[in-house]
Amino acid sequence: MRYILTFKTNIPESTEYPRPKGYAICKLLEEELVKKGFEVQPLDNYRDIAWSVGCQINNKPLFFFVGYLGTKQTDWQLIVCSNSNLLKRLLGHKDTDERISLAKEIHDILSKDKRFTDLKWFSRYTDKPSDEWYPTPKYYIIPLRLFIEE
Numbered sequence: 001m002r003y004i005l006t007f008k009t010n011i012p013e014s015t016e017y018p019r020p021k022g023y024a025i026c027k028l029l030e031e032e033l034v035k036k037g038f039e040v041q042p043l044d045n046y047r048d049i050a051w052s053v054g055c056q057i058n059n060k061p062l063f064f065f066v067g068y069l070g071t072k073q074t075d076w077q078l079i080v081c082s083n084s085n086l087l088k089r090l091l092g093h094k095d096t097d098e099r100i101s102l103a104k105e106i107h108d109i110l111s112k113d114k115r116f117t118d119l120k121w122f123s124r125y126t127d128k129p130s131d132e133w134y135p136t137p138k139y140y141i142i143p144l145r146l147f148i149e150e
Contacts (some may be wrong), residue, residue, distance in 0.1 A: 001082065005137075006069070022050055024041065030053045040054065052066075058098055062081065
């Protein structure tokens with residue numbers, strides 16, 4: 001499960017890395033996570049659409065990326081992701097606790113900084129104002145369904 005955050009901010013863009021947008025936000029998060037004792041990797045350009053930061057929690061690699069959307073719903077999106085591939089998950093590798101932990105740390109950092117507003121957490125990609133969101137990251141319970149159109 002992904003932890004997806006949408007938000008608004010007035011942090012100025014980096015003059016050193018203006019494209020893609022989001023370097024300054026990712027750099028701020030990277031520095032704050034280091035202060036909290038996280039082992040992080042240097043920022044990386046994520047597919048030329050966002051900036052990403054890799055880190056490890058309990059020796060499990062994770063990453064998050066921040067990208068600019070500029071839509072009616074939000075300006076920015078941050079997604080906490082697993083570095084586990086399908087094979088690892090089939091073999092029992094789980095990192096749900098680590099991903100929720102990282103999401104909560106990110107939420108803590110951004111919610112204490114007055115430059116960030118409208119923090120909304122989703123369990124899936126969203127594009128409608130009516131989509132369900134949460135004020136903080138949480139475990140999501142996803143019902144097991146068959147993929148059949150009703």
